[in-house]
Amino acid sequence: MKALQDLQLFVRAARAASFSEAARALNLSPAAVSAAIKRLEAEIGVPLFLRSTRQLRLTLAGEQFLQSCEQGLELITQGHEALCAGHCQIQGRLHVALPSDLGRNLALDWLLEFRRQHPGIELRLQVADRLAGLLREQLDLALRYGAPPDSGLVALPLAPQNRRVLVAAPEYLQRRGRPSHPEQLREHDCLCFAIQDQLHRVWTFERGAESVRVEVGGPLAADDGDAVRRLALAGAGIAYKSALDVAADLQAGRLERLCPDWLGEPTPLVLLMPERRSLRPALRALIEHLQACVAQAAA
Structure with missing residues (x-):
């Protein structure tokens, strides 16, 4: 030993x-x-x-x-x-990385439920929007929007049809009006998300064969997806968010979807893991659990 x-x-x-x-x-x-x-x-x-x-x-x-x-x-x-197998509960430690918004507002509940089902599992969580640096930690699993170009990782699709949607709080829409076309976003306060220290200011949309690229701006921006969502909830502006991130807010009426006939850019949700010949039972159980949770959230 x-x-x-x-x-x-x-x-x-x-x-x-x-x-x-x-x-x-x-x-x-x-x-x-x-x-x-x-x-x-x-x-x-x-x-x-x-x-x-x-x-x-x-x-x-x-x-x-x-x-x-x-x-x-x-x-x-x-x-x-x-x-x-068959006479012992699943045990072990799993290191999991989660994106900021999805991690805090959906995935934490999914993982707590997983722990209730498998109390012998120990979870170590890293919540951050940036994937850089996390891979060096040799995590067992990373939940991410989009797969990075890294041949050492296996990407398992969870929500391949997920897209970004335009959302704003009722308070903001009462104060500033509701855009009916993506081009009108130039007249609004848009909440930009910083990716790799660069603001994601060009928002793209599709409607049939038509496509639109709009350069937006506003007085507030953040490098944390959860912060962008919270600013939108506070009525500070219009956000361009993953549909999964704001599904509960839309259902509860805290946010409203704008320009619903326009499709935002694809943001497929994937599970990333190191390439291994076989999966441990604990990791396999977690993957199956997350697949079920995402399917329910996307329904």
Whole structure:
């Protein structure tokens, strides 16, 4: 078991590129992680890390060994869960990344229900609109709008037909009027969302064979999808949001849809995960649960 723990610590330290980060994640001291790596290096007879005061990086041997360790630990996990199948509850820790708005207002409830069904599961959640940086953490699953061009990830479609819709609060519409055509958005306060430090100011629409691109503006913008939605609810302007994000607000009358005969740009909801030969039972159960939840929300 000690050797297995050392392998787990090595994988964690390699993923984080830091003994300190690995120690914090596992509630250990950095000295304990360093000692485990030294034991491992002494046992296999080659250095696994290049250490300096500024950075920690894998040697060529370390990179090769990391791949084998990850595969081996995955097989051990699968073997343990296979032994438990049928007479043990699903257990394990899952790291899941969620987008800001969908994560806070829908997915958290979905995950709480999943935990009620599978109390042996431990969830570690990261809620952020940006995917950059999250992949380095080797998350088990990321719920995202659109799939990034990364060959190391598998994209599983959840809501492929989802699109953006124009919405505003009744208060705003009473004060500023209701646009009947996307071109009229230039006369309104539009709530722009910042993506990779750039404002998403060009909104696109389709109606049959006709298409329109409108450059919008307004006094308020945010790099957080939930913040944009809350500004719209407060009557601060018109938002261009994923239909899933605002479905409950539209149904309750807190927001109203504008220009409904125009289709906004596609925003397919996907599950992203590292490419693996097989899925652990815990991860498979979570994927099936999320599929059911999204289907119900999109209905």
